[in-house]
Amino acid sequence: MNTPPLFSAVLPLAASATSRTLSQERTTLATTNDPFLWLEDTEGQAALAWVRAENEKTLGVLQSDPRYRHFYEQALSILEAKDRIAYVSLERxxxxxxxxxxxxxxxxxxxxxxxxxxxxxxxxxxxxxxxxxxxxxxxxxxxxxxxxxxxxxxxxxxxxxxxxxxxxxxxxxxxxxxxxxxxxxxxxxxKQHVSWVDGDTLLVARDWGEGTLTQAGYPFVVKELKRAHPLSEAREIFRGEPTDVQTRPFVLRDSEGRIHVTGATRVISSSEYEHVVFRPDGPVKLNLPKKAAMIGLVGGRLLVKLDEEWTPSGDISFGAGSLISYDLAQWKQDPLRAKASLVFQPGSRQALSELGTTKNLLILTILENVQSKAFVYKYDQGAWSATPIPLPEHTDVSLSAASDEADQAMFTVSSYLRPTSVWYFDAESKSLEELKKTPSAFDASNHVVEQFEATSRDGTSIPYFLVRPKNARFDGAIPTLLYGYGGFQIPLLPSYLGPVGRLWLEQGNAYVVANLRGGGEFGPQWHQAAQAATKQTTWDDFIAVAEDLIRRKITSPRWLGAIGGSQGGLLVGAAITQRPELFNAAIIQVPLFDMLRYTSLGAGASWIGEYGDPAIAEQRAWIEGYSPYQKLVAGKTYPVPLILTSTKDDRVNPAHGRKAAAKLAALGKPYFYYENIGGGHSAAANLMEYARELALEFTYASKRLCSE
CATH class of the missing domain: 2.40.128 (Lipocalin)
Known part of the structure; x- marks a missing residue:
C-alpha cells in the first residue's frame, strides 16, 4: 500500500483510482441472480414491511409456546435484580x-x-x-x-x-x-473518535464531508477543533488513506493528566496499524511493526504490545504477544532510536489478556490454557518485576477498574457455575478484599465443568469447556448448545452463565464453549492461524468440537444446537451449510452471511484484514468456498435456524440475516427470523429487549432440542 505525504491534502492519483475501482467492484459483486438485494435497503419501506411480517410469524409461534412467558419473566428478573453487582470504575x-x-x-x-x-x-x-x-x-x-x-x-x-x-x-x-x-x-x-487536548481543544476524526470517509464508512481525517468554532473551521492536522479501515487521534497522558504525546493511528486493517506522533518539527511515523499497539504510560515508561515477532535494528528479538516498554524521556527525545526492553513474553500456552495502569504500577492478566491470573508489574532500577495477586484460582480474572490517583484496582472473578464477584486490591497496603458477589441466578449444584480437547482436521488440539449435568448418562441424548466465536483475536473466557443457567442448564441440559483458532485464547498466533486464506480453519475447529461431543456420547445430532453472534453468526452459518447433519438447531445472532457482498454492507470493509477482499479474484475464491449465503442450496436439509438481527445495527448490516431468511423461504426451507427495530449490534437497547431475545432463543432451543 502506498502511503501519501502525512499532511497531503490530495491523495496520489493511483491510490484514489484504485479505491474507486475496488469500490465499484464491491458494489457489483455477487449482484447477478440475487433476487434479495432489495432487502439491503435497511430502512426501506418494502424491506421494513417484510421485516414486520417475518417478526409477526416468528413471534406468533415462539411467544405462543407456554415456555416463552416463563423464560421471559425469569430472564428479566435476573437482568433487573436489585442485588446484582453494580460494576464501577475508579475515578477521581x-x-x-x-x-x-x-x-x-x-x-x-x-x-x-x-x-x-x-x-x-x-x-x-x-x-x-x-x-x-x-x-x-x-x-x-x-x-x-x-x-x-x-x-x-x-x-x-x-x-x-x-x-x-x-x-x-x-x-x-x-x-x-x-x-x-x-x-x-x-x-x-x-462514527467518530474524539480526544481531549485541553479545555478548549479537541482532536476529532469524523465525517468532514465528501471524500473523508473510508470504504468501511469510518473517518480517516483528523482535525483540531477549538471551542466556540464551527466544524467548518476545524484545522486539518493529519489524514490517512481512504483504503484504510479508519484513522483515530490519540493523546497519551500520565497518571497526573500531563500530556506527553499526541498523534494519530492509522488502522490499516483489522489487525494492522501505523502510528504517527505530532512533534514541533512535524509528524513522525513510528518505526513499530504493523501489528503493534501503543498502550499507555506508567512509571516513566511507554508501553507497546506486539502481535507479531519483531527484531528492532541491532536489538534483541521480541516474540509475538509480547509487551515491551521504552524509557519515556529517551523515547520523547528520539522515538526512532529509543531502545525497547521486554516486560512480558508469553509461553506456548499463554497469552496476555488484559493490562491496566495505576498511579505507579502496571497490572496484567495472563491466560494459561484459557484460565487467567493477575500480576502486578513494577519498573525499578532498570528492570521489571512481577508479583502475583492472590485471587481465586481456576477462574477467569478480569481487570475491571484501575485508579490514576493511587495504586488501586478492581477485578471481576468468574467461572461458568460460580457467581461473579468483585475484588478490591490496594497495592500500597497489600490488601485484597471481596466487595461484591452476584446473587446466584440458577441452581448450579447439579452441574459440573470439564475441559476437553478436540482434534481438528489438521491435527491441532482445540480446547473446549463442557458444562453438563453431574449425573449425565453418556448415551448421546443430552440437549446441548455449542457456542463459538473464533475471530479478531478475541478470546472466549469462562464467565458466569446467569440467565443461560436458569433457562437452559436447570432443565438438565449442557452448554459448550469452544476456543477456536481465530480467537485470542493463545495469543496472536492462534488468531493468525485462522485469518484470511486460512479462515476455513475456524469452521473446521468448530466442526471438530461438535464431532468430539458426539464421539464422547455427550450428545448426538438430534440433540445438538449451534449458537453464535456476529463473527460467531458467520461461524454457525458456515457450520450448518458445511455439515448440516451434525446439528438440529442453529441460533444465528446479528450474523455476517453474504461474504461476497460483506464489504458493501455496514462496516464490512473494515474486516478485509480478517476475511480477505472479494473484489480480488484470489481472495474471492477462498471466501466463496465458505460464504453461507451462497451455500444455501436446493436439495439439502438444514437445521431449522433462528436468525436474530437489528434494524439499527450499523456494524453488521441486518441485510445479511434478512437475505439468509428470504433465501431459505425461496428454497422452501423452514426457519425463524426476528429483527429488533432498535438495539444496534447488541440487538437489544435495554434489559427488556435483552430478556425478550433470551426468551426467544431458549424457547426455540427447547422446541428443537428438548422433549416436548
Missing amino acids: RGLENFWQDENQARGIWRRTTLESYRSQDPQWQTILDVDALAIAENRNWVFQGASCLPPEERLCLISLSDGGKDAASIREFDRDAKAFVADGFYLPEG
Whole structure:
C-alpha cells in the first residue's frame, strides 16, 4: 500500500483510482441472480414491511409456546435484580457506574464512594438520567459512554446513540452542574473518535464531508477543533488513506493528566496499524511493526504490545504477544532510536489478556490454557518485576477498574457455575478484599465443568469447556448448545452463565464453549492461524468440537444446537451449510452471511484484514468456498435456524440475516427470523429487549432440542 505525504491534502492519483475501482467492484459483486438485494435497503419501506411480517410469524409461534412467558419473566428478573453487582470504575470523583433496571430502562450514570460501595445499600448520586433526557428530547437515546478531561474530569464528552447504532452524537457535559454545557462542544451523529487536548481543544476524526470517509464508512481525517468554532473551521492536522479501515487521534497522558504525546493511528486493517506522533518539527511515523499497539504510560515508561515477532535494528528479538516498554524521556527525545526492553513474553500456552495502569504500577492478566491470573508489574532500577495477586484460582480474572490517583484496582472473578464477584486490591497496603458477589441466578449444584480437547482436521488440539449435568448418562441424548466465536483475536473466557443457567442448564441440559483458532485464547498466533486464506480453519475447529461431543456420547445430532453472534453468526452459518447433519438447531445472532457482498454492507470493509477482499479474484475464491449465503442450496436439509438481527445495527448490516431468511423461504426451507427495530449490534437497547431475545432463543432451543 502506498502511503501519501502525512499532511497531503490530495491523495496520489493511483491510490484514489484504485479505491474507486475496488469500490465499484464491491458494489457489483455477487449482484447477478440475487433476487434479495432489495432487502439491503435497511430502512426501506418494502424491506421494513417484510421485516414486520417475518417478526409477526416468528413471534406468533415462539411467544405462543407456554415456555416463552416463563423464560421471559425469569430472564428479566435476573437482568433487573436489585442485588446484582453494580460494576464501577475508579475515578477521581468517586466510583462511577451505569445502571439499568425496570425503572431506568435507558439507564442512569451515577457515582458513590468506596466506603458507601462497600455497604449492602450504597448511596448513589445521579450524574445523568438518560431516561429523563430521552423523554425531554423525545429521542430513543442509548448511552455509549463518556470521555472526561483529566485531571479534574469535570468536563466530559458524552456519546449518545439513536437506538443503539454505533454512530453517535457527542455533547459536552459539566459533571458539577450536571448539565450539558451551553454552547459547548457538539458533534452531530456519526462514527467518530474524539480526544481531549485541553479545555478548549479537541482532536476529532469524523465525517468532514465528501471524500473523508473510508470504504468501511469510518473517518480517516483528523482535525483540531477549538471551542466556540464551527466544524467548518476545524484545522486539518493529519489524514490517512481512504483504503484504510479508519484513522483515530490519540493523546497519551500520565497518571497526573500531563500530556506527553499526541498523534494519530492509522488502522490499516483489522489487525494492522501505523502510528504517527505530532512533534514541533512535524509528524513522525513510528518505526513499530504493523501489528503493534501503543498502550499507555506508567512509571516513566511507554508501553507497546506486539502481535507479531519483531527484531528492532541491532536489538534483541521480541516474540509475538509480547509487551515491551521504552524509557519515556529517551523515547520523547528520539522515538526512532529509543531502545525497547521486554516486560512480558508469553509461553506456548499463554497469552496476555488484559493490562491496566495505576498511579505507579502496571497490572496484567495472563491466560494459561484459557484460565487467567493477575500480576502486578513494577519498573525499578532498570528492570521489571512481577508479583502475583492472590485471587481465586481456576477462574477467569478480569481487570475491571484501575485508579490514576493511587495504586488501586478492581477485578471481576468468574467461572461458568460460580457467581461473579468483585475484588478490591490496594497495592500500597497489600490488601485484597471481596466487595461484591452476584446473587446466584440458577441452581448450579447439579452441574459440573470439564475441559476437553478436540482434534481438528489438521491435527491441532482445540480446547473446549463442557458444562453438563453431574449425573449425565453418556448415551448421546443430552440437549446441548455449542457456542463459538473464533475471530479478531478475541478470546472466549469462562464467565458466569446467569440467565443461560436458569433457562437452559436447570432443565438438565449442557452448554459448550469452544476456543477456536481465530480467537485470542493463545495469543496472536492462534488468531493468525485462522485469518484470511486460512479462515476455513475456524469452521473446521468448530466442526471438530461438535464431532468430539458426539464421539464422547455427550450428545448426538438430534440433540445438538449451534449458537453464535456476529463473527460467531458467520461461524454457525458456515457450520450448518458445511455439515448440516451434525446439528438440529442453529441460533444465528446479528450474523455476517453474504461474504461476497460483506464489504458493501455496514462496516464490512473494515474486516478485509480478517476475511480477505472479494473484489480480488484470489481472495474471492477462498471466501466463496465458505460464504453461507451462497451455500444455501436446493436439495439439502438444514437445521431449522433462528436468525436474530437489528434494524439499527450499523456494524453488521441486518441485510445479511434478512437475505439468509428470504433465501431459505425461496428454497422452501423452514426457519425463524426476528429483527429488533432498535438495539444496534447488541440487538437489544435495554434489559427488556435483552430478556425478550433470551426468551426467544431458549424457547426455540427447547422446541428443537428438548422433549416436548
